[in-house]
Amino acid sequence: MSESQDEKVTRRDFMKVAIAGMGGTIAVAIGIPAIGYIIGPASQQETNAWIRLGAISKVELNTPTLFKATIDTQTGWINTQEDVSAYVMTENGQDFVAMSNVCTHLGCRIRWIADLEGFYCPCHNGVFAKDGTVKAGPPPRPLDRFETKVENGILFIKRG
Ligand code: FES
DSSP states (O other), rough: OOOHHHHHHHHHHHHHHHHHHHHHHHHHHHHHHHHHHHHHHHHHHHHHEEEEEEEEOOOTSSSOEEEEEEEEEEEETTTEEEEEEEEOOSSSSSSOOOSSOOOOOTOBOOOOEEGTTEEEETTTTTEEESSOEEESSOSSOOOOOOEEEEEEEEEEEEEE
């Protein structure tokens, strides 16, 4: 075998290794984001399961108190922010009820009217009692409720 044939074999081997290396790099560059895309939303939902509302000390006894929170939602590569609001009630300072502020008729925002002793929906004059049951108007069911938990004086809610 001549010296020039040895050199050709060496270059060929080098090219094989270089191409295999580039292929591996491309596979990793595509594969890692693809795996993140597939499992990312599932892990994000887990961390967003409980929504932090705020200190329970803000809730007055027997008076619905409005809390607002912004939650981040990851869907694939798209990150969106969503505003969530809830009226929180307590009769004893220990047990808390959190209700959606979205009317069950057509989705307008309700608001607490102290003089009315109820929640009022301005869209079609729907009225809900303090506990969220329907008092008047077209809403077909009570206000939706959230699951609640308190940790170190902070109230969290979870959507059903
Ligand atoms: S949307 Fe509330 S009463 Fe119609």
